[in-house]
Amino acid sequence: MGNRVFVVGVGMTKFEKPGAREWDYPDMAREAGTKALEDAGIDYRQVEQAYVGYVYGESTSGQRAVYELGLTGIPIVNVNNNCSTGSTALYLATQAVKSGQADCTLALGFEKMQAGSLGTIYDDREQPMMRHLLALAELQEFAMPPAPYMFGAAGKEHMERYGTTEEQFAKIGVKNHKHSLNNPYAQFQDEYTLEEILASKRIYGPLTKLQCSPTSDGSGAVIVASEAFVDKHGLADQAVEIVGQAMVTDMESTFADRSAISLVGADMTRVAARKVYEQAGISATDVDVIELHDCFSTNELLTYEALGLCPEGDGGKLVDAGATTYGGQWVVNPSGGLISKGHPLGATGLAQCSELTWQLRGTADARQVSAAATTSGVALQHNIGLGGAVVVTAYRPANR
Template sequence: MTQKVFVVGVGMTKFEKPGGREWDYPDMAREAGTKALEDAGVDYDRIGQAYVGYVYGESTSGQRAVYELGMTGIPVVNVNNNCSTGSTALFLAAQAVRSGVSDCTLALGFEKMQKGSLGSTYDDREQPMMRHLMALAELQEFAMPPAPYMFGAAGKEHMERYGTTAEQFAKIGVKNHKHSVNNPYAQFQQEYSLEEVLAAKQIYGPLTKLQCSPTSDGSGAVILANEDFVDRHGLADRAVEIVGQAMVTDMRSTFDTESAINLVGSDMTNVAARQVYDQAGFGPDEVDVIELHDCFSTNELLTYEALGLCAPGEGGRLVDDNATTYGGKWVVNPSGGLISKGHPLGATGLAQCSELTWQLRGTADARQVDGARIALQHNIGLGGAVVVTGYRPANR
């Protein structure tokens, strides 16, 4: 029998610039995991399985991380799925509850990153992104570093195809930096004007530095449980149900359409979103608040379209209409998003879940979206995988 899945506890650390705080990944995991357990009001010995995500680290760092919370002999699965690692851990933890394997699971993610742009660790073998980069180099001249090149190239394609402007992408950076001012967990909490965002150092294509997510240290954690566990522990008033969830990896269209937009995952996102809408029984027009993967401002705009918030080519109009901020149709990235909150790869998806849980509980303080009842999460990693998740409060 398929079980319902509920978020019953969330926790995260403040995201920091690499080296900005004297801590190691076990310290991060202990802080985020303890907060999530305390939020749920359960002890670690109630956890049946743990899924621990990180991108940069040794093979059993997941065990070392959760040993800070307890050592009960449970299965601990180490997860690495590039920038979607955190939401992949969430997906697996939810799958364990949904299937009846465990009545309560932990998804935890962390990252201790090096300063500067992302780099490779193993240079004696083919890089997993090589096929994507070679395909993109056939469309637009190769540039370094790879991540802003890929997402900047997708932005350039959108501009050429639909007339989207550099100013529209920059407005997304303005919005997310403004949102982060109210987020005590954010790496940056400073507003910038449109002129300042546009005048910042150009990275690639329409992207300036203030439209790019930084490398970050930090951790996030989520406790999931089934309906019986929620009832037995009196958690219904704070539980948030996962009403739809889908993971999609690269498809033929990623490479066959000769599109930079598809090479950075828009087709994956669209397929995953449609699966979630079908499972959850709601559409994009009914969503109130969204945390999506704005690793670069260009990807936020592309994701508006992939999630079905508007038709292809109309993302710039949503920006100009202020449709994705407070007072608009949706509030997108009230946390400040990856651009301003930060992007410790293994923790990002769990931080998104934490923010949406607070929003649906009505406890997001100055970031609170009035009347938030339906939330949507989007987390993507190139190479590639995307996880989209839909949420509702359990008691509404």
């Protein structure tokens, strides 16, 4: 079964528009890492292993980043898993503790990005997304840039298959921008009407600019610890237990389904969620608060269904019912999500973990989801990267 695993410290920087702040990735890592260590009330010398995630950077940037916290000779592993990089670092840090190899680990992620749409660096070799893009081009006419094309195409397919409307996707943008008003870490803190979301620049399919996550700079960090470490240092009152976690990569169905929805990872999410619910002994109805990967509004709606919040095809009905905001059955992306909080690829999964830890502790201030701050609170995290990997994690307060 393995050992029990807990999050005992979290920290993150404010997410910023690339170039808006005079800092480099070591500065980001120092800020987020120091906050996480201070939150846990421990010294860096107590950390036994570190997993450091980033997508854009030179080899061993992970070492350079963590050296801002100390030089203790511990194993430092550089992690790159596209947009799920941060949660992959968390997954590895958790595995090290769960297996008994370490009592205290650090998962840290950062990104220093270029402004504008994501591009490629190495043009002399096969692109990792090429198989996905070629498969999608057989279904819908190819367009650039690739990311909004893929998720926009999945949205179009959902509209054609289930009658989902552009307004339903746009309402997700309205919700997440509104949620970010109360998040001091968010890149954007602006509220928009449905009409403004729909009237913003058309990107692809149902997607407009205000339904797309921006490029961002920033960092997040999480301290993971064993039950023995929690007991020794008296951290039970602030610890959050990881009660389920699964990582899934592309399966045969990704391509065999001949579906844009499968190509952007819905099946990966569905399988990972089932594993996590089984591990945690919960169902989707037990969850109070969710941070999920809304790189585009279309993906948030697809993820509702893949996580089992509603039957396949009913995501639009969930939006119209207000089921995924304050006053609804779940609060999804109280942080503002990727659309409004920002999306520095290596940091996103760790920022999600930070938000859910604050929610379960009852320290999320104006964003607080009241049901999450009880002894029965349950939080769910979903982070996906195409090409492809998804990590789903369930959390509960340690003192439950």
